Amino acid sequence: MAYIEPAPIKDKENPLESMMSRFDAAAQLLGIDEQMYHILKVPARQVIVGLPVTMDDGTIKVFEGIRVIHSNILGPAKGGIRFDPDVTLDEVRALAAWMTWKCAVVDIPYGGAKGGIACNPRAMSSGEIERLMRAYTIAMLDIFGPDKDIPAPDMGTSPREMAWLMDEYSKAKGMTVTAVVTGKPLVLGGSLGRTEATGRGVMVTALAAMEKLRINPYRSTGAVQGFGNVGSHTAALLHERGVTVQAISDLSGAYFNDKGINITEAMRYRDTHGGSLEGFGGAEKITNDELLTLPVDVLVPAAKEDVITMENASRIQAKMIIEGANGPTSASADAVINEKGILVAPDILANAGGVTVSYFEWVQNRLGYKWTLERVNRRSDRIMRDAFDKVYQTSLDFKVSMRIAAYIVAIKKVSDTYKYRGGY
Numbered sequence: 001m002a003y004i005e006p007a008p009i010k011d012k013e014n015p016l017e018s019m020m021s022r023f024d025a026a027a028q029l030l031g032i033d034e035q036m037y038h039i040l041k042v043p044a045r046q047v048i049v050g051l052p053v054t055m056d057d058g059t060i061k062v063f064e065g066i067r068v069i070h071s072n073i074l075g076p077a078k079g080g081i082r083f084d085p086d087v088t089l090d091e092v093r094a095l096a097a098w099m100t101w102k103c104a105v106v107d108i109p110y111g112g113a114k115g116g117i118a119c120n121p122r123a124m125s126s127g128e129i130e131r132l133m134r135a136y137t138i139a140m141l142d143i144f145g146p147d148k149d150i151p152a153p154d155m156g157t158s159p160r161e162m163a164w165l166m167d168e169y170s171k172a173k174g175m176t177v178t179a180v181v182t183g184k185p186l187v188l189g190g191s192l193g194r195t196e197a198t199g200r201g202v203m204v205t206a207l208a209a210m211e212k213l214r215i216n217p218y219r220s221t222g223a224v225q226g227f228g229n230v231g232s233h234t235a236a237l238l239h240e241r242g243v244t245v246q247a248i249s250d251l252s253g254a255y256f257n258d259k260g261i262n263i264t265e266a267m268r269y270r271d272t273h274g275g276s277l278e279g280f281g282g283a284e285k286i287t288n289d290e291l292l293t294l295p296v297d298v299l300v301p302a303a304k305e306d307v308i309t310m311e312n313a314s315r316i317q318a319k320m321i322i323e324g325a326n327g328p329t330s331a332s333a334d335a336v337i338n339e340k341g342i343l344v345a346p347d348i349l350a351n352a353g354g355v356t357v358s359y360f361e362w363v364q365n366r367l368g369y370k371w372t373l374e375r376v377n378r379r380s381d382r383i384m385r386d387a388f389d390k391v392y393q394t395s396l397d398f399k400v401s402m403r404i405a406a407y408i409v410a411i412k413k414v415s416d417t418y419k420y421r422g423g424y
Ligand SMILES: NC(=O)C1=CN([C@@H]2O[C@H](COP(=O)(O)OP(=O)(O)OC[C@H]3O[C@@H](n4cnc5c(N)ncnc54)[C@H](OP(=O)(O)O)[C@@H]3O)[C@@H](O)[C@H]2O)C=CC1
Pocket: 153, 154, 155, 156, 157, 198, 225, 226, 227, 228, 229, 230, 231, 249, 250, 251, 252, 275, 276, 277, 288, 302, 303, 304, 305, 324, 325, 326, 327, 351, 352, 354, 355
């Protein structure tokens, strides 16, 4: 297949540049005019706030809180909040744009947003994190809202933080507003299935890709980088569908067993050892880079951006890469990966199960009703499979990789919406 791909970026990449180079390639193929190009490129709103927080030792530390709304043309903006020491404005801008494209790929009525605070939640007490989250919520009171911008968890945040956000927002509004945030604990109006939804979508995508490559899951092997929300549930669900998951990892390193890792045991170990796999037995310790280059059928990067780069792309041996993380492949690695004939299900398709079930959570909150797990899973599986088929067919029609095809599907939907709405 002849691929039309973005030009490689020479210097160290940042996620925003990676996102933009794929966007440019797809926009060019679609023949987007210059005005529309600029409308789609520039974020609708970017907010940076200073957040003074009293630390446990009595000192006051000021954090920088970011929220970027890339687009709200399809509906309220939607996207997670990241707590990580490496958070930058460019990263959040890229993540917000990816949310716009992701929601369009799975055809849910949301725009894209993302939030981030540069902090190290592992080095903070629960009280310090709670005060930070509440301060961020108050600072974003005019930004957030069930019809405006609806946050959710991302790296370093979980249902616990979403509960604090919901509580602080509700107190400020003088009423309980469950639909202001998704990924909440069940008791506060969270949806059944949201915790494992992103991993489940990754699994559905991997099985669809295996079908195309005629790989029998029961005779297949996999490796998953990252063992947080996305990685651990992906590993568990792939295992449940017959895949021998030979390697898992977190920041402490990677753990390899060619007979397969016991994922339930690994999750239990992590949960009883301060959230880390450090010291996990029954596996050989390898590096995260070695995990990425294992000769497996399915590779799932589910940790963070730019882990598959020009430097290691030529050593990747997997038959398919199913992107659980946002932006795990640098744009400069695309051409090498494509030349090797590796099927890549891109982030804006493969990890869309999370926001899909977040959408279901918001719908349930607004209806004041609760769906069964069976209904949530059935509907999200169908959305994920339909999106996969649409992107796959687009890649055949345009003779491009699935990544560029996903951008084509998304950009077409968002630009058509702008054209019909007009008014600019
Ligand atoms: N949560 C969600 O619903 C969604 C998340 N995503 C994306 O998935 C990715 C992971 O998010 P999520 O699972 O929520 O995050 P979590 O914070 O729950 O987990 C992140 C995992 O990645 C590991 N990790 C971090 N840095 C590295 C590294 N350099 N090498 C190897 N492992 C590393 C962490 O290890 P340790 O625990 O040791 O720090 C942890 O196991 C992100 O890109 C996020 O944007 C995408 C869609 C939805």
